[in-house]
Amino acid sequence: MKSDIILAGVGGQGILSIATVLGEAALAENLYIKQAETHGMSQRGGAVYSHMRISDQPIFSDLIPGGSADLILSVEPMESLRYLPYLSETGYLVTNITPFVNIPEYPDIDQLMGEIRKLPRFIAIDADAIAKEVGSSRASNMVMLGAASPFIDIVFSRIENGIRTIFSRKGEEVVRMNLDALRRGREFAEANR
Amino acid sequence: MQSYLFLGDEAIAQGAIDGGMSGVYAYPGTPSTEITEFIQENPLAIERNIHRKWSANEKTALETALGMSYAGKRSMSCMKHVGLNVAADVFMNAAMTGINGGMIVAVADDPSMHSSQNEQDSRFYGKFAMVPVLEPSNQQEAYDMARDGFALSELTNVPVLLRITTRLAHSRAGVVRKEVLPENALTLPADPRQFILLPALARRKYKKLLSSQDLYQELSNDSIYNRYEEGQDKSLGIVACGIAYNYLMEHFPTENCPYPIVKISQYPIPENHLKWLRHECDEILVLEEGAPMVEEVLKGYFTEGKLVKGRLDGTLPRDGELNPDWIAKALGMEQFGGYDIPKVVVSRPPALCQGCGHQDVFNAMNEALADYTKGRVFSDIGCYTLGALPPYETIYSCVDMGASITMAKGAADAGLIPSVAVIGDSTFAHSGITGLLDAVNEKSGITVVISDNESVSMTGGQDSSAFGKIESICIGIGVDPAHIHSIVPLKKNHDEMVKMFREEFAWEGVSVIIPNRECIQRATSRKRNIK
Numbered sequence: 001m002k003s004d005i006i007l008a009g010v011g012g013q014g015i016l017s018i019a020t021v022l023g024e025a026a027l028a029e030n031l032y033i034k035q036a037e038t039h040g041m042s043q044r045g046g047a048v049y050s051h052m053r054i055s056d057q058p059i060f061s062d063l064i065p066g067g068s069a070d071l072i073l074s075v076e077p078m079e080s081l082r083y084l085p086y087l088s089e090t091g092y093l094v095t096n097i098t099p100f101v102n103i104p105e106y107p108d109i110d111q112l113m114g115e116i117r118k119l120p121r122f123i124a125i126d127a128d129a130i131a132k133e134v135g136s137s138r139a140s141n142m143v144m145l146g147a148a149s150p151f152i153d154i155v156f157s158r159i160e161n162g163i164r165t166i167f168s169r170k171g172e173e174v175v176r177m178n179l180d181a182l183r184r185g186r187e188f189a190e191a192n193r
Numbered sequence: 194m195q196s197y198l199f200l201g202d203e204a205i206a207q208g209a210i211d212g213g214m215s216g217v218y219a220y221p222g223t224p225s226t227e228i229t230e231f232i233q234e235n236p237l238a239i240e241r242n243i244h245r246k247w248s249a250n251e252k253t254a255l256e257t258a259l260g261m262s263y264a265g266k267r268s269m270s271c272m273k274h275v276g277l278n279v280a281a282d283v284f285m286n287a288a289m290t291g292i293n294g295g296m297i298v299a300v301a302d303d304p305s306m307h308s309s310q311n312e313q314d315s316r317f318y319g320k321f322a323m324v325p326v327l328e329p330s331n332q333q334e335a336y337d338m339a340r341d342g343f344a345l346s347e348l349t350n351v352p353v354l355l356r357i358t359t360r361l362a363h364s365r366a367g368v369v370r371k372e373v374l375p376e377n378a379l380t381l382p383a384d385p386r387q388f389i390l391l392p393a394l395a396r397r398k399y400k401k402l403l404s405s406q407d408l409y410q411e412l413s414n415d416s417i418y419n420r421y422e423e424g425q426d427k428s429l430g431i432v433a434c435g436i437a438y439n440y441l442m443e444h445f446p447t448e449n450c451p452y453p454i455v456k457i458s459q460y461p462i463p464e465n466h467l468k469w470l471r472h473e474c475d476e477i478l479v480l481e482e483g484a485p486m487v488e489e490v491l492k493g494y495f496t497e498g499k500l501v502k503g504r505l506d507g508t509l510p511r512d513g514e515l516n517p518d519w520i521a522k523a524l525g526m527e528q529f530g531g532y533d534i535p536k537v538v539v540s541r542p543p544a545l546c547q548g549c550g551h552q553d554v555f556n557a558m559n560e561a562l563a564d565y566t567k568g569r570v571f572s573d574i575g576c577y578t579l580g581a582l583p584p585y586e587t588i589y590s591c592v593d594m595g596a597s598i599t600m601a602k603g604a605a606d607a608g609l610i611p612s613v614a615v616i617g618d619s620t621f622a623h624s625g626i627t628g629l630l631d632a633v634n635e636k637s638g639i640t641v642v643i644s645d646n647e648s649v650s651m652t653g654g655q656d657s658s659a660f661g662k663i664e665s666i667c668i669g670i671g672v673d674p675a676h677i678h679s680i681v682p683l684k685k686n687h688d689e690m691v692k693m694f695r696e697e698f699a700w701e702g703v704s705v706i707i708p709n710r711e712c713i714q715r716a717t718s719r720k721r722n723i724k
């Protein structure tokens with residue numbers, strides 16, 4: 001088993017919460033993990049990414065080679081396209097469609113969506129709207145993880161357990177909300193793949 | 194065995210704690226910051242009361258670590274690559290004095306300049322000072338090298354340089370811990386003159402350092418971190434330093450690499466393995482993260498002899514961070530290149546946060562500076578450097594920590610009056626104070642703006658060592674109190690701030706303006722933690 005995942009977003013959107021939950025789930029399955037993060041200057045509202053590699057074999061490189069990512073998981077539509085040179089021929093792009101506009105020349109959203117739709121395999125989901133429905137816009141990253149989960153080779157209940165472990169100290173209600181978010185994201189992806 | 198998912202930085206931190214370290218001394222700097230932050234939060238470090246507070250700069254940090262080593266205990270100093278420039282004086286001379294308790298200097302380089310002004314390669318400093326250098330290829334080695342590095346330092350009697358780069362510093366992988374070692378007892382050096390570098394004594398110390406080189410070479414030749422890996426195809430031999438080894442092996446995950454490989458993670462360069470590689474192979478490809486240090490040595494001055502390929506002949510790019518794709522290309526391997534980035538995608542550079550006080554400072558400065566010709570604002574390193582970008586475009590320099598004040602003084606000396614410096618509170622404490630003293634002594638026509646957000650924000654909001662002391666420092670070194678002003682940088686104070694700038698720009702002496710409001714990020718996380 002091998003899942004090479006590019007996580008993408010904007011500094012401050014908290015993409016590492018996705019990596020933390022996935023990492024927890026992968027550890028529980030005794031898988032090998034490597035996860036390169038972006039720290040430093042870009043965290044001030046710049047483009048940030050993480051290379052997350054999960055495998056049942058030892059992993060060498062901290063970086064995913066070009067053209068070989070199984071999945072691009074982006075919490076922002078323009079950012080999802082920035083890492084296309086990493087996507088494999090059979091890879092999936094899963095992205096939130098709500099733009100994060102913090103630059104003056106942010107492109108036209110319809111043009112961005114047009115580019116996303118050109119790809120052979122993609123899921124475009126309004127994670128913010130679903131997150132609000134389950135109770136908090138802060139759960140949108142877990143909606144995204146749910147939407148990506150059909151394309152990650154980890155048993156779904158392990159990912160749910162990952163959420164329980166990571167969010168438990170924030171209380172039952174937060175755990176429930178994030179689990180709801182995860183499941184709703186997954187349902188959407190299953191229906192729209 | 195339990196394995197921990199550690200960043201390379203955290204692996205170093207845990208390794209040093211488990212290796213019996215009694216103190217870490219550091220100044221924040223990407224990508225090294227998380228080493229010290231991990232130690233600050235670690236239960237064993239807290240229980241043992243390992244020293245773990247931030248220092249004012251890298252020089253004070255490394256000197257203090259040396260003092261702890263003098264007293265017999267194991268110490269570590271951490272910094273980013275350019276931090277070692279600041280601490281270079283003590284680093285070079287600590288190789289001369291030698292150590293008493295084991296000492297590690299952990300330096301994180303930033304090839305591709307993700308968050309830095311340059312991409313200098315710290316291995317050259319190790320070579321310059323003639324001390325052993327460790328360069329882990331993965332997180333487990335980072336842990337092992339930090340844990341066992343103190344013993345290596347005690348064996349070689351010099352500080353050991355532990356060099357990592359951004360990718361290892363900020364990437365997680367499973368790490369298995371080893372037994373926790375006890376701390377050293379307090380013991381003074383056996384030779385009371387060991388740390389006195391008077392010329393007559395220093396000459397002897399230098400001869401000793403020179404004569405130790407054979408031992409360091411032998412240790413490299415026999416190091417568990419260096420090895421020769423056999424390969425069937427002798428048309429090429431590959432030298433892979435540090436993390437480059439992983440990028441290489443990425444392409445041969447199950448079967449062995451067809452070419453012989455020399456893996457290097459300890460320096461001086463292990464001669465034995467390289468001589469054998471040269472003997473065995475027709476050509477040599479050198480993979481190293483950073484500058485072509487090993488490649489230059491292998492190539493030699495006269496280029497006849499074996500063909501050595503790498504960053505110098507264009508087989509690999511001369512600058513920038515290595516990656517698996519470059520190495521595949523260097524080996525002539527075909528890869529699917531992914532999809533192109535669509536043209537609609539634009540770059541998204543970092544920016545000042547909404548609500549940041551630096552924004553109010555730049556808005557007011559721009560208004561007050563409209564009366565003058567452009568190009569007179571010198572700045573420094575920190576979040577406020579983003580004042581170089583639109584919509585502000587206020588500043589004209591960012592060179593090294595503290596250079597805003599001194600460059601403004603130099604420009605004023607040349608006749609550019611007023612010249613203005615913009616510097617942060619932590620950078621002022623790090624290297625701004627002495628420059629301000631120079632300006633005061635010569636009554637230079639400069640205005641120094643210390644934009645005080647009570648935090649080392651660019652690196653993640655660490656405590657600033659000048660907290661609550663900036664005004665008294667300025668008075669103490671002789672700035673006329675009538676020309677020191679504080680103000681809260683908020684929209685409602687905009688007009689007052691503009692007036693303050695105008696008046697001080699017009700005054701031909703040293704003035705200091707201290708806009709002071711807590712960093713918005715730090716305030717938010719502080720409030721979250723209180724809840």
Ligand SMILES: Cc1ncc(C[n+]2csc(CCOP(=O)(O)OP(=O)(O)O)c2C)c(N)n1
Pocket residue numbers: 220221222223251273275276279574575576577594616617618619620621646648649650651652657
């Ligand atoms: C010699 C050196 N050490 C450390 C750094 C890393 N560094 C860059 S900006 C910065 C923080 C500066 O803090 P401050 O001046 O208070 O400005 P702020 O970011 O808070 O606005 C640090 C530590 C560096 N670039 N050079």
